[in-house]
Amino acid sequence: MSAVPENLRYTKEHEWVEELAPNKFRVGITDYAQSALGDIVYIQLPKLSSQVLANSVCGEVESTKSVSEIYAPITGKVVSVNSSLESNPEIINTDPYGKGWIVEIEISQATLSESLLSAADYQNLTA
Amino acid sequence: MKNSPIVGKHQGLSAKMADFGGWLMPIEYPKTGAIEEYNSVRNSVGIFDVSHLGKVSVIGQGATNFLNEQFTNDLSKIIDSQAQYTLMCNSKGGVIDDLIAYRNLDSDYFLIPNAANTASVFEVLKANAPAGISVENLHEQFAVFALQGPKSIELLNSLGVDCSLDYMAFSKSKFDGTDAILCRTGYTGELGFEIIPTWQDAGKVWDLLFNSVVSLGGAVCGLGARDLLRTEMGYPLHGHELTLDISPIQASASWAVDLNKSNFTGKQILLDQKQNGTSHKLKAILATDRAIPRKDMQVKDQSGNLIGQVTSGTFSPSLKKGIGLALISSEISKGDKVIVDVRGRDSVFEVVALPFVPSRVR
Numbered sequence: 423m424s425a426v427p428e429n430l431r432y433t434k435e436h437e438w439v440e441e442l443a444p445n446k447f448r449v450g451i452t453d454y455a456q457s458a459l460g461d462i463v464y465i466q467l468p469k470l471s472s473q474v475l476a477n478s479v480c481g482e483v484e485s486t487k488s489v490s491e492i493y494a495p496i497t498g499k500v501v502s503v504n505s506s507l508e509s510n511p512e513i514i515n516t517d518p519y520g521k522g523w524i525v526e527i528e529i530s531q532a533t534l535s536e537s538l539l540s541a542a543d544y545q546n547l548t549a
Numbered sequence: 550m551k552n553s554p555i556v557g558k559h560q561g562l563s564a565k566m567a568d569f570g571g572w573l574m575p576i577e578y579p580k581t582g583a584i585e586e587y588n589s590v591r592n593s594v595g596i597f598d599v600s601h602l603g604k605v606s607v608i609g610q611g612a613t614n615f616l617n618e619q620f621t622n623d624l625s626k627i628i629d630s631q632a633q634y635t636l637m638c639n640s641k642g643g644v645i646d647d648l649i650a651y652r653n654l655d656s657d658y659f660l661i662p663n664a665a666n667t668a669s670v671f672e673v674l675k676a677n678a679p680a681g682i683s684v685e686n687l688h689e690q691f692a693v694f695a696l697q698g699p700k701s702i703e704l705l706n707s708l709g710v711d712c713s714l715d716y717m718a719f720s721k722s723k724f725d726g727t728d729a730i731l732c733r734t735g736y737t738g739e740l741g742f743e744i745i746p747t748w749q750d751a752g753k754v755w756d757l758l759f760n761s762v763v764s765l766g767g768a769v770c771g772l773g774a775r776d777l778l779r780t781e782m783g784y785p786l787h788g789h790e791l792t793l794d795i796s797p798i799q800a801s802a803s804w805a806v807d808l809n810k811s812n813f814t815g816k817q818i819l820l821d822q823k824q825n826g827t828s829h830k831l832k833a834i835l836a837t838d839r840a841i842p843r844k845d846m847q848v849k850d851q852s853g854n855l856i857g858q859v860t861s862g863t864f865s866p867s868l869k870k871g872i873g874l875a876l877i878s879s880e881i882s883k884g885d886k887v888i889v890d891v892r893g894r895d896s897v898f899e900v901v902a903l904p905f906v907p908s909r910v911r
Contacts, residue, residue: 457579463584463841482892
């Protein structure tokens with residue numbers, strides 16, 4: 423059974439979103455996603471200061487057996503990337519919601535306009 | 550989908566399962582994962598269930614001569630209780646399958662083809678067998694377990710199993726009173742054995758091996774780890790490096806083709822390829838950056854001309870780099886740089902010698 427923390431929101435593409443401030447969000451891939459991928463050996467992070475579009479590809483993670491695209495859950499500007507993943511991408515496997523975070527995105531408006539899934543909704547999706 | 554006789558053991562360990570040639574087999578186990586399983590084989594010991602592999606018997610007077618006309622390698626080079634890697638080609642030199650032939654006697658062979666090709670191998674042999682030679686498909690009468698890694702000998706000794714066998718030799722053996730064939734063979738590049746119990750005895754022998762592997766600090770391994778291990782050795786996989794369209798001469802498997810034999814299916818075209826060369830050859834490629842090559846990616850020369858395709862690719866846990874096998878223009882040689890189109894990004898790879906990691910099978 424995969425972990426789905428209550429305090430996060432989710433996408434159908436298996437990203438999680440944590441609100442750090444009303445206009446700043448941290449993003450990673452879910453426990454379910456890392457488990458399905460297997461041992462992660464490579465990550466292509468989004469570019470710092472680039473603009474990302476909700477539901478568009480902003481990076482990729484690759485395991486020993488397959489590659490998977492990372493979709494930006496929200497539209498905004500990349501203000502931070504977890505560059506420690508470049509040399510140790512396996513952190514995503516061991517701590518997907520903590521040290522395995524991937525990117526932080528800042529939005530220009532006051533609050534988030536995208537609709538994201540609740541923990542309960544995501545749990546149902548992956549059940 | 551077919552199941553291994555010990556599918557319940559894998560399910561009990563919550564293995565991730567997938568289709569391999571029509572068989573539902575374990576890819577990896579959640580407690581370990583492909584890389585930890587790989588590490589167990591390189592550094593200690595691992596046990597794989599590879600019961601999806603085919604089993605075919607060929608019995609009758611003249612079996613050696615008959616099989617020598619069907620396969621590319623020369624079976625007269627081995628004696629009783631020895632095994633040989635060989636290929637079955639069609640008349641166009643394409644590879645129907647690569648397999649291991651185990652010689653019990655001049656008149657008695659046991660073959661282990663690939664799961665997906667067993668029916669084809671069986672059909673060809675059955676159709677070509679002369680009177681007096683019987684060919685039987687025993688796919689679901691035997692299991693196959695691969696015990697691989699430097700601690701394999703220690704493990705077998707602890708079970709009281711005599712494993713003093715040369716590489717590619719085999720013998721009848723007993724595991725706590727249960728009969729099984731013990732073979733000094735494998736697909737990992739490490740010292741190891743393959744163990745062939747009957748389908749009925751598979752669970753008993755597996756439990757014995759599994760418990761010993763665990764107590765020695767090893768791991769139960771899935772086919773994901775097996776693919777990492779074999780790719781590092783450059784071992785071909787049918788459907789990737791060897792196909793009906795790729796000959797053993799192109800795939801650098803000439804060592805398993807004996808063109809001095811009087812005749813065998815595909816000989817004429819393979820002889821021609823050997824003498825005149827082929828436009829493409831299988832080469833090993835090593836990433837110069839963080840890219841990981843994958844099957845069917847396009848390979849270009851430094852001027853951007855298409856020169857071939859990747860046939861297998863993965864991440865090498867030992868080298869911490871992307872590695873691959875690619876069927877590319879014969880003009881490219883070791884030390885040259887080539888470009889692989891990795892999902893739209895050009896990545897530079899160096900053509901290197903195989904294996905990527907030193908073999909320790911002997």
